[in-house]
Structures are given as structure tokens and as C-alpha cells.
Amino acid sequence: MGAQGTMRERPVALVTGASAGTGSEIALALGAAGHDVAITGRRTEALEELAGQLRGQGADVLVLTVDVRDAAALDQALTDFLGWSGGRVDVVVNAAGTTGPLSPPIGEFSVADFDNVIATNLRAPFIVLSRLLPVMRAAKGGRIVNIGGNPQVHRHRPGIGEPLRGEVLDGGLQIFRRPVPLVRSHALHRIDGHGQRVAAFRQVHARRSQT
Secondary structure (H helix, E strand, O other): OOOOOOOOOOOEEEEEOOOOHHHHHHHHHHHHOOOEEEEEEOOHHHHHHHHHHHHHOOOOEEEEEOOOOOHHHHHHHHHHHHHHHOOOOOEEEEOOOOOOOOOOOOOOOOHHHHHHHHHHHHHHHHHHHHHHHHHHHHHOOOEEEEEEOOHHHHOOOOOOOHHHHHHHHHOOOEEEEEEHHHHHHOOEEOOOOOOOOEEOOOOHHHHHHHO
16 A cells, blocks of 8 residues: 555545445445545545445545535645545546535525535536546546436536546546436446446445335
8 A cells, every 4th residue: 555645556546425325335346446545525424434344345545524615625635635645546436416405496596505506516526627637637547437416407418527528538538427327227337447347336325216
């Protein structure tokens, strides 16, 4: 395992929104696939529990308790992550997200709710990619996965990754946008640096939605 500030031998992943749900499941799958994993979220206790599971898989883990809506705190967390990883970034998963109020009419959706959704779902991934994409581009490799919402709602709305597709693919990187239902129903994705098929996204939340 790499020391602080030295390049790691194992592939390195960052997963935001890892304290519960899809982000937690992805982090565990990455750990099982041989990655060292940095996990972010707002609930330290949940992150530490996840970190224990990851360490049991043999992964080195960095726990970053941060609210991604806080731009300055998120930027500092990314600085800490790059110091821990020694500048290696193989996989980035933007899994932190919020729905906000469900379909209120204009006039009832408050500015505070709007700002919360934008800060979580749009600005936070922008900050993450702004910091980490240049590192990945310089290394000429890596995977970026942006977890979206309901595909029926968002299928005509480009995600934050869409404008990056040309430059990312030309630079040897791959970028994906996956709606949560699709993530949960298609368990195998090529997200590790060796082309190994990883069972990255489990079915627990899909099962819950059926009960």
C-alpha cells in the first residue's frame, strides 16, 4: 500500500456519496476488484463501517467526511485524496445525489430546494471532474462514472459528462452516465483498469423498491 504522497501500485478509486445506497455498493465492488478506495459522504459512522468492510477485502481506504454541497470543503477533500493516492486516479464515481421535492409545480419548488439539487447533482460533479480529469488525462487512462436519476425523466437532458465525451475518449479515458435503475439492473461493467468484468452494482435497492 502506498505511503502518503507516493504513487500506489494498486488501482485507486474515488466514490462520492458512499455512506449509503448505490455509492456504498459500488465502493465494495471496487474493493473486491482490487482497488484502494477513497469514500466520501456526510455520515462519518456509516463511512467508517464501510471502510471496515473494505479493509476486510484487503483495500487501503481513505475516509473523507464532506458535504459535497460545500465547494470549499469538497475541494479540500480532493486535495487530501490526491495526496493519499500519490496522484494516481483510476476510477471516479460521482454517486452523491438528491432528488429534491418530487415534481412540485413552479411556484412551489423553493429556491433553497433548487439550490440544494444543483449544488449536489451538478456543481459537485463539476468540481470533482475539474480537479481529477486533468490528472487522469495526463495518465492517459481511467474510468469516470456519473450516476444519474430516472432515465425516463433525464433521457433528453445531457448529464455533466456529455460535453466531455470527445476529449475524454480522445485522451484514452472512458466516461459513463448511468441512471440508478440501469446501474442496479446491469451488474457487470468494465470499470477497472485491467478490463476485468466487475460485479459493481448490486440489486439490494431494486429489491427494496419491489417490497
